[in-house]
Amino acid sequence: MNIDHNFETLDPQDWEQSKALMHKMVDDAFDYTQHIRDRKIWQEIPDNVLNTFKTNLPKDPSNAEEVYKELQDNVLPYPMGNVHPRFWAWYMGGGTISGVMGDFWASILNPNLGGGNHAAHKVEEQVINWIKEIVEFPKSASGLLVSGGSMANYSGLAVARNVKAGYDIRSEGLKENNLVFYASTEVHSCNTKAVELLGLGTKGLKKIKVNENYSINIDALKQQIKEDKANGLQPICIIGTSGTVNTGAIDDLQSIANICKQENLWFHVDGAIGAIAMLSDKIKPQLKGIQQADSVALDLHKWLHMPFEAGCVLIKDDVAHKDTFSLIPEYLAKNTRGLASGENWFSEFGLQLSRRFRALKVWMSLKEHGSERFGRMISRNVEQAYYLGELVNNNKDLELIAPIGMDIVCFRYNPGGKTLDELNAINKEIKLQIEERAIALPGYTTLNGMYCIRCAISSHRVTNEDFDALIKSVLSIGEEIIVS
């Protein structure tokens, strides 16, 4: 077929020129990643750059090369910082080149993982099977790759609501306003958001006090369920966390499993941070009981270092899963042959219809690195957390504020003789100056009123020397602040 080369499309007008630009991008991107340590982990965006983000919708074309120059000048120098080894804020993965390669091909091939009979669908099925293996779920369980932990938890809780309400809540809607989920006070906020959106209201998630190690207090949980039942409420689900975002605490999943069995409740595990640590000998024993969950939420863009986004939900009862989300109108009716065939389409197991081929980066990465290497990376982070903990414990001006959970260390500078308010102000300033001087990007949180520097050590690039540098900076900046 003859194609008119003046026929306007969104394809490159000059393929060779466009390809040359992409090759240049590859060189630059590899240089960027390989030498990430030499780049500033974070810096303030100056006003003249900020102003470039305020221009109106571009109506006319520009050269792709010029657009790329804008990216280099105005975006690249002002990163979030999480690719850098010294990023310990919030909880994120660092990305990988193999993940980038997978994402690149996902964008080129650009299939829609809503469903259908094509290879990408099989790749996602395989990836989900692998994740079941990791979490020791049966092959009969169902699963879905989702945007991240928030959506994974949302999906698990939605199925829990529909299964345990005791009536056809999907078609009839919430009849009584008395369904209750349970979790510890340390549960991630996305679970609260999920329960609110599911129509139960904030009050539909009861938060149970924690033990000194920040794991859920099992006795208080039992007591609350008993009281609620006596008061006419209907407990439907317990959310166990592994581990918590503040301190990396892991709930006693085995005890929660037992309660759920006894009380006929759905057992959901928010394992956004820690479920993938089933790959690590160091953490796996602490996750005992996860195998008995009805649903597990995982994040693969955290401790598996996939480029955003990659979350996963697994549901043991595949029928309940499908019954919550499947909806097939005439324009999605399936065929027995061809592209539109196949029994289980991913769109029948979640909120999304169109879905990116996010499985490909996971598939390529797990094949290239092998699961055991990921396990070793996780174990090393745990060791590094204890290394940092020792540095803190060995210095009289520093103190741990919580037990080290998994890879999370919460500590503060405390040279003595300061009030709580003063200590909070000093530590807040230390954290900000470490960031503004581009030394590192520690996180922070507040535990029992104490502001602390919180390091979530999830980088696969970080070394012990980075923590030496952190401690040195905390102490010197702390002293500067006190003197000034």
Next chain:
Amino acid sequence: MNIDHNFETLDPQDWEQSKALMHKMVDDAFDYTQHIRDRKIWQEIPDNVLNTFKTNLPKDPSNAEEVYKELQDNVLPYPMGNVHPRFWAWYMGGGTISGVMGDFWASILNPNLGGGNHAAHKVEEQVINWIKEIVEFPKSASGLLVSGGSMANYSGLAVARNVKAGYDIRSEGLKENNLVFYASTEVHSCNTKAVELLGLGTKGLKKIKVNENYSINIDALKQQIKEDKANGLQPICIIGTSGTVNTGAIDDLQSIANICKQENLWFHVDGAIGAIAMLSDKIKPQLKGIQQADSVALDLHKWLHMPFEAGCVLIKDDVAHKDTFSLIPEYLAKNTRGLASGENWFSEFGLQLSRRFRALKVWMSLKEHGSERFGRMISRNVEQAYYLGELVNNNKDLELIAPIGMDIVCFRYNPGGKTLDELNAINKEIKLQIEERAIALPGYTTLNGMYCIRCAISSHRVTNEDFDALIKSVLSIGEEIIVS
């Protein structure tokens, strides 16, 4: 700092070797896209390939080059087909190289768009402002890039529920089971799913009959609202569709806006397919009234051809939007300086906390191509739909089954003398054979009991000659089937 080169990470062990592989991928990917016409649009996956997707979790590493070979051998030959110009099934974009470049850098930089003070956040703000310009929404409106139309609609309907319930539904949960959304019988199924998940049940979305052109019947809508109010139900929102997935019909948005004003209802537009067509002179007049919506859902991976995923929701009342989704626990508390500063974080406007930098591909593409080129691409698809419609009308053995809406053509082969069941079987077989012979990938739907071949013409690569070829195949395969 000295890095031990034996230090195990997930980075390439040999950067030059890895970079060489990525360069090869670029050459192959450009070749793939440039010569997409020469590749089979779809083909069945043979059993020996299917079996490769059944192997267990890989524990040990493999060479990246070998993994890539598996991708080439087992994934690339069995695509969904939507990059190909002759893909007219469901409703998808075809992807673009500029979108791929944006996605590539999103994976390399790998920021988390949950929030924070970094350049990526500013890029997404700018992209959302551009989309507001396109839909003629005020600058004060809020918006969020989401996974796609399903999540965009879900988000709009969640805000509608919370604003119009008349009590603090977010904290208290659904008190009465009487809230009602309205849409036409042609509304996309994701809206039903959203209303079910929001706790209202399937019955919470009332479907109103359509006119002959498949747009919502305004009189029936008014009548239903009146009846429902008389029966103690509480109407809260009307969903207008632009356009419908079956036939591309556009509801009378101006009349819906008027009803919503009069009845104090939320006005949501499901514009997943057509809202972006505000860029096209040919469609824009038909969308009159969209400017008055309280919320609009768009898909940028449909008629803007972004690689998956890219949807967008715009909400006129930014406070209501934030009040529905914002939740800031201590570990997400903001700072006044540094990375964790900034007033509005994207995670406060949606279900996701961690979010991919999906704005970058939109930003780079709109800069490179300019909005007017996208408008021309949309207009050309509309012209092509009418071209195909003419081919159908000019042939005595073919008939249109619905009026052409936007870029969607529904027709069937009907040589005369056949029953409805026979015609349905023949047309189904024609569609499947066109697919299995890798001639094209038309879609299909059923309208008033009639199975029809449905072409959603959204490719930026398709030419009129492709439709000549389609018609030729429909007729010849149709004759073959009848003779056999």
